[in-house]
Every structure is written in C-alpha cells, then in structure tokens.
Amino acid sequence: MRLPAFAGVTRPRRYALLAPVLLLVPHAAVALLLRARGTPLIADAGFWLLPLRRLAMSPDLPPEDAGIAFAVALMAAGALALLSFRRANWSGAGYALAAVMVVPAAQIAAVAMLALLPRFEQRDGPGSALAPGSDTAHVVQGVLAGVAIIVAAVLISALTFGSYGWSLFVATPFLVGVTTGYLANRRLLLSARVTARLVLIAAALGTAALVALALEGFVCILLAAPLGAVAALIGGAAGRAVAKVGHGGGKPLASVALLPALFALEAATPPDLPIDERASIEVTASPGAVWSALIGDQPIESGPGLLGAAGLAYPLRGRLLGQGVGAVRLGEFSTGVARERVTEWAPGHRLTFQVLTQPPAMEEMSPYRRVHAPHVQGYFETGRTSFTLVPLSGGRTRLDVEAQSVLRVEPVLYWEPLARLAIRVNLSRVLDDLKGKVEAGGRAAHLQSSRES
Structure with missing residues (x-):
C-alpha cells in the first residue's frame, strides 16, 4: 500500500x-x-x-x-x-x-x-x-x-x-x-x-x-x-x-x-515539572556509623562516570557549617557550590536539606571558556533532598535517599527520562561512596580491635 x-x-x-x-x-x-x-x-x-x-x-x-x-x-x-x-x-x-x-x-x-x-x-x-x-x-x-x-x-x-x-x-x-x-x-x-x-x-x-x-x-x-x-x-x-x-x-x-x-x-506558559527520584542501599553498619559518614565532609572518591564526563553536574563533597535544623550545608559540585539549609535533623534517623542556591546544571563542552546557553541555569533545579536511615537486623542499615527536582524544558516527555537518568546516576554514586566508606571504616576498626586483643 x-x-x-x-x-x-x-x-x-x-x-x-x-x-x-x-x-x-x-x-x-x-x-x-x-x-x-x-x-x-x-x-x-x-x-x-x-x-x-x-x-x-x-x-x-x-x-x-x-x-x-x-x-x-x-x-x-x-x-x-x-x-x-x-x-x-x-x-x-x-x-x-x-x-x-x-x-x-x-x-x-x-x-x-x-x-x-x-x-x-x-x-x-x-x-x-x-x-x-x-x-x-x-x-x-x-x-x-x-x-x-x-x-x-x-x-x-x-x-x-x-x-x-x-x-x-x-x-x-x-x-x-x-x-x-x-x-x-x-x-x-x-x-x-x-x-x-x-x-x-x-x-x-x-x-x-x-x-x-x-x-x-x-x-x-x-x-x-x-x-x-x-x-x-x-x-x-x-x-x-x-x-x-x-x-x-x-x-x-x-x-x-x-x-x-x-x-x-x-x-x-513554561513547564514546571516536578521530578521525585528515590534510591536505596543496604550498609553493613549501624545507623550511627552511617550517620557519621553522612554528615562528614570527606570527598566522594569514585569517578563521575560517562554523564559527568559529558559535562553534567555531579557532587564532589558536602560540608556542614554547624548542626541541627537551620544549619547551612555547602554542596560542592563539578560546576560550583550549592548553598543548602538543613530542615530536618534527627541523628541516626533522618537528614533533610533544602537547596537555596545552586550552580549550573551542566558545563557545556565547547572550544570557548563561556557559552551563552541559558538552559544551564534555572531550567533544571534541585529543591529538597532527604536521607532516611532504617535499622535492619544483624546490625545493618538501609539508607534511603529522595531528591525532588524541577524541570522547565519542553518537550517534557523527551527530556524527563534524561533528567531522571542523571539524577539516578548521581544518587547511586553518593550512596555507593557512603557504603564504601562506612564498611571500610568498620573493617578497619574490627582489624584494629583484633590486633589489640
């Protein structure tokens, strides 16, 4: 036909x-x-x-x-x-x-x-x-x-x-x-x-x-x-x-x-599409040990992967200036520093912070130092991130993270899966890094205890 x-x-x-x-x-x-x-x-x-x-x-x-x-x-x-x-x-x-x-x-x-x-x-x-x-x-x-x-x-x-x-x-x-x-x-x-x-x-x-x-x-x-x-x-x-x-x-x-x-x-009539992305990981350590690593300021050791190499923003480390609700957190990203405020503080249980200002969502690959592309700022924004620690049997902990973001680019159904993929990769990278640090610290402490005994 x-x-x-x-x-x-x-x-x-x-x-x-x-x-x-x-x-x-x-x-x-x-x-x-x-x-x-x-x-x-x-x-x-x-x-x-x-x-x-x-x-x-x-x-x-x-x-x-x-x-x-x-x-x-x-x-x-x-x-x-x-x-x-x-x-x-x-x-x-x-x-x-x-x-x-x-x-x-x-x-x-x-x-x-x-x-x-x-x-x-x-x-x-x-x-x-x-x-x-x-x-x-x-x-x-x-x-x-x-x-x-x-x-x-x-x-x-x-x-x-x-x-x-x-x-x-x-x-x-x-x-x-x-x-x-x-x-x-x-x-x-x-x-x-x-x-x-x-x-x-x-x-x-x-x-x-x-x-x-x-x-x-x-x-x-x-x-x-x-x-x-x-x-x-x-x-x-x-x-x-x-x-x-x-x-x-x-x-x-x-x-x-x-x-x-x-x-x-x-x-x-710009779009204002909320995106909620969640991820979880099980850590062989107590909630207290996971909490200590969560509020620590050690840099993320793993590489950024393909998305990071392409210029999309990825986290490097977080630094808390004070403790408790109202404390300021500085999130260091590959494209700059995000200023955040702690809105929930329950040691060993839950940490939530709201993003006040954030760096560009990506750094364009270009032969020029600066590219006049407005979409790198304000068209994809992270609003709130929450970490929840759930105690499990055997001294283990499940660490849940939820990130709320907003996408302002059409067609939303074309760009949303790409945005979700970038968020998911960054969340997994953060969780994997925390798990590695906590479990490595636990093994080191156990080894030191065995030597002393």
Whole structure:
C-alpha cells in the first residue's frame, strides 16, 4: 500500500473529518496510560491544550510510558502536518498554518483556520516545469537558509525569550527542512534522498554555527539531535512536495515568520515539572556509623562516570557549617557550590536539606571558556533532598535517599527520562561512596580491635 505524500491534495470535507481525530490521538494515549496506572484523569483546559504535560505531571511516571506517549504524539503531529500540507495544496495557501501543526496548543487554532480556508486561483509557478536535475544556486540558498533559521531561532527563543520548548526543538528543525527542501527543489526537482541529505547538511552546519558562535555546546546539541533530525527530515519532504506541486509561490517560507510568536507563547506558559527520584542501599553498619559518614565532609572518591564526563553536574563533597535544623550545608559540585539549609535533623534517623542556591546544571563542552546557553541555569533545579536511615537486623542499615527536582524544558516527555537518568546516576554514586566508606571504616576498626586483643 502506498502511503500518502505531501505533494497530494486533501479536500476540505475529508480534512475536517480527519484532522480532529489526529488532534485527539495524544489525548487518547495519555488517557489510556493514566487509566492503566490507576491515575484519575482531570479533563480540564490544561489537558486539552497540553496533554503530554499532564501525563508528565503524574507521580513516578515510568520511562516506558513517557516514551510511548511521546512517540505517539510525534507520529500524530507528523501525520497532521502531512494532512495539513495536502490541504494547503488544495487551497493554494495556508502553508504557514500547516507548519504550526507540530506545536501542541497552537495546533487547535491552526486546524480550525485551515479547515475554513477557501480555494484560491492557481497560477503556474516556478515548479510547473520541474524536471529531475539540480540547480546549484538554489541548493546553496536552501542550505544557507536552513543554517540562518537555526541560528536566528536560538538567538530569539533562548537568548531573548528564554524559551526551550516544542518551537525550538521541533518546529524550528521542521521549518529548516521545509525551507531547505523547498528552495533546493523550486526550479529543478531533486530526489527525495538528495533532499534529505541537503536538509541534514543544513541542520549539521546550523548546529556547527551555534558552537562556533558560542551559543550552544556539543552535549546539548547531541542530546537534541535525534528529535531535531526526525523533524527536519519530515519538513524536508514537505518542502520538496510543495515545490513539486508548483504553486507554492514562496508561501512555505512565510512559515518562518511564525516562530517568534510561537517562542513568545511558550515563554508565557513554561513547564514546571516536578521530578521525585528515590534510591536505596543496604550498609553493613549501624545507623550511627552511617550517620557519621553522612554528615562528614570527606570527598566522594569514585569517578563521575560517562554523564559527568559529558559535562553534567555531579557532587564532589558536602560540608556542614554547624548542626541541627537551620544549619547551612555547602554542596560542592563539578560546576560550583550549592548553598543548602538543613530542615530536618534527627541523628541516626533522618537528614533533610533544602537547596537555596545552586550552580549550573551542566558545563557545556565547547572550544570557548563561556557559552551563552541559558538552559544551564534555572531550567533544571534541585529543591529538597532527604536521607532516611532504617535499622535492619544483624546490625545493618538501609539508607534511603529522595531528591525532588524541577524541570522547565519542553518537550517534557523527551527530556524527563534524561533528567531522571542523571539524577539516578548521581544518587547511586553518593550512596555507593557512603557504603564504601562506612564498611571500610568498620573493617578497619574490627582489624584494629583484633590486633589489640
């Protein structure tokens, strides 16, 4: 069976029937996942506008649920974009509206407007005489335009609005693909494979320009690359199809003008996703011995691992200035010092501290000493960390730790599993280090006692 192509057409009645169904696919996926977990669904305005965010807000969200919901939503957005470009082909206009279909919340208004769009008179455009081949000037224009969109988007979204969301990570690469695909094919039609290659070249050069201009580092680009590459390739197919139809008249390029409005919209409604992560370890020592190591100031001896080597912040040591509730704790991290206040102090039982100020969440890998990337500060924050000591039989102790953090980057279901992984690795590193220190101290004390006796 041959799949629908961006170059085809969809009539208004068919679009009016299918587009709402695709709009509701993410909602249905979220509702089914919540029901399977026994979590009640609150179908308020927030759910209808941003269903994925509602799922992400549910406590203890399994990574597999996050992956399923995000993949379903991304496929639905791609199908909706395809359907909308075909609808725009029928009208000869509305390509900017079709490009918005990859951004949640904005989809609803765009579908409504596109469904009501009348048919405009078609005129032969530059694509009416397309033939296989290549036009070097237009290919270069397409690639350079894609590079310019990426740099401009980061300057406007991240540095001006402080927004990291769907518009930057999905809509921008999608429009890079649309623009590059359209410009490269608007005179002579290239193959789909060549167009895809040009789109990826434009995206790669654009991200290289971000590094060269000290706007981003290698790690952030690497983490966002899979999502951006998929969106760019879909956009490239759409841009090539509009050029093939031949009556776009440059209208797909007007889609880029919508990006600042989308950035502003997302900046006005940023995510504030709480993340609770827990870990436990059993230590062959008494709660008192574990408590002494917990409030000690010895550095963590084990290496940071792959995540730390990639630049993500990892703990080095903690130092208490005083004791009891209200005491200040200085948490030394690879990126700086966090200032914390003790809120619970029960020797041998429980220690809790609240983070007052914290260093950057990561240090970008870059040839420059300083990178102008706002996301390293304030977009992922740790709020409260608690250690609980539970006595076990045989003089052993279970040490539980719970860390509460906040993530402020969309798409939350894409970034949340990565954030949870980083938290989990850091917690395990701290617990393993404490266990090693306490048990090594116990063995040393036992050996010394045996010698003395």
